[in-house]
Amino acid sequence: MTRENNKKLRIIYAGSPEFAVPALEALIHSEHEVVAVYTQPDRPAGRGKKMTAQPVKIIAEKAGIDVVQIESFKDEGALETLESYHADLMVVAAYSLLLPQVVLDMPKYGCINIHGSLLPRWRGAAPIHRAIQAGDKETGVTIMQMALGLDTGDMLYKITCPIRDTDTGQSIHDQLSSDGADALMSTLDLLVEGKLEPEVQNDSLTCYAHKLSKKEAEIDWSASAKKIDCSIRAFDAWPVAYTLMDGERLRFFMSSAIETTTDGKIGEVVAESKKGIEIVTGEGSVLITRLQMPNKKAMDAKDFLNGRSLLGQVFPS
Structure with missing residues (x-):
């Protein structure tokens, strides 16, 4: 050329x-x-x-x-x-x-x-x-x-x-x-x-x-922390990773992987702090730092935790 x-x-x-x-x-x-x-x-x-x-x-x-x-x-x-x-x-x-x-x-x-x-x-x-x-x-x-x-x-x-x-x-x-x-x-x-x-x-x-699909967005908590974290960050604009809570979608936009072993059931929220919300996975745990309740605006975890707690909640895997 x-x-x-x-x-x-x-x-x-x-x-x-x-x-x-x-x-x-x-x-x-x-x-x-x-x-x-x-x-x-x-x-x-x-x-x-x-x-x-x-x-x-x-x-x-x-x-x-x-x-x-x-x-x-x-x-x-x-x-x-x-x-x-x-x-x-x-x-x-x-x-x-x-x-x-x-x-x-x-x-x-x-x-x-x-x-x-x-x-x-x-x-x-x-x-x-x-x-x-x-x-x-x-x-x-x-x-x-x-x-x-x-x-x-x-x-x-x-x-x-x-x-x-x-x-x-x-x-x-x-x-x-x-x-x-x-x-x-x-x-x-x-x-x-x-x-x-x-x-x-x-x-x-x-x-x-391959083209993204909405079906991929639901989190399988039995997967590794690394895999879940990568999917959450990849899907932040669309289709947005989510888990079900009381039949509704709790959406996640930002996270990080904690690859050390954490006590708790797979899908369980085991810790909350200004740093984020820690959820047990099949291998390690994920720290959620930005999320969205149904019909609410997305917010950082530290703001989300003002007045509410998910501690002990077990999400389906």
């Missing part, structure tokens, strides 16, 4: 959620021209199910960029519209729409994707959450040349990000969203200079980040 370095790139940007915003903003403020933004159609959201625009659409409209919202590239006129922009490159970030080969081939330099993992590890829909859930010590973003396979294209640029014991799905999401913008701009610089060196993925190192 080479080009002359005497003119800016004409770029189509395709993305929808907050993760895709920083990269679009970086492009808007760059020397390149964003000729169109493709984003998911407005959807009902919130308790009132009000039609809500995607975050990327809001940014694009403020910048005066053409916005295209389609359900599929099979829609009537979709390919003709795409072709009319005469794009050099299409940049994709969390667009949630499959691109057929005709679309991948249409821009002069094809389509590149901002993926939230260090490929080939964690191909698929939920790479950020699965990396935390698995207890990985690092993750990152990969800019890849898109191919028909699921995140199988050649890798063009990477930025590595550590995963700390205090990180959550949301904190890593925000970091990689920012890193993705930086990685994209570095990739475009290399493209303009003719210095990109694509790297083929090693399929033997692949693992898949």
Whole structure:
């Protein structure tokens, strides 16, 4: 992939959620021209199910960029519209729409994707959450040349990000969203200079980040403290880890693992303090530091314990 370095790139940007915003903003403020933004159609959201625009659409409209919202590239006129922009490159970030080969081939330099993992590890829909859930010590973003396979294209640029014991799905999401913008701009610089060196993925190192489901959110207290802690932190934004108490969901947003042996039944609250609420697991215990009662706001454990106690409560495993 080479080009002359005497003119800016004409770029189509395709993305929808907050993760895709920083990269679009970086492009808007760059020397390149964003000729169109493709984003998911407005959807009902919130308790009132009000039609809500995607975050990327809001940014694009403020910048005066053409916005295209389609359900599929099979829609009537979709390919003709795409072709009319005469794009050099299409940049994709969390667009949630499959691109057929005709679309991948249409821009002069094809389509590149901002993926939230260090490929080939964690191909698929939920790479950020699965990396935390698995207890990985690092993750990152990969800019890849898109191919028909699921995140199988050649890798063009990477930025590595550590995963700390205090990180959550949301904190890593925000970091990689920012890193993705930086990685994209570095990739475009290399493209303009003719210095990109694509790297083929090693399929033997692949693992898949399957889509999150609500069913995963209920905590199995017989699992290890480490596994439970990682799931709580991975699921802090959605689907949010929970346990049942009196038939209702008690949700957990932040925790840490205590891997020493603690007396008590599995699922039992054995200690409470300003540091948190300690619950026995199948291996060690978990210290809950942020939680939410049904129909209440989420709060830190020290505030939660003002006027209430869970000591002796045994949650189902």
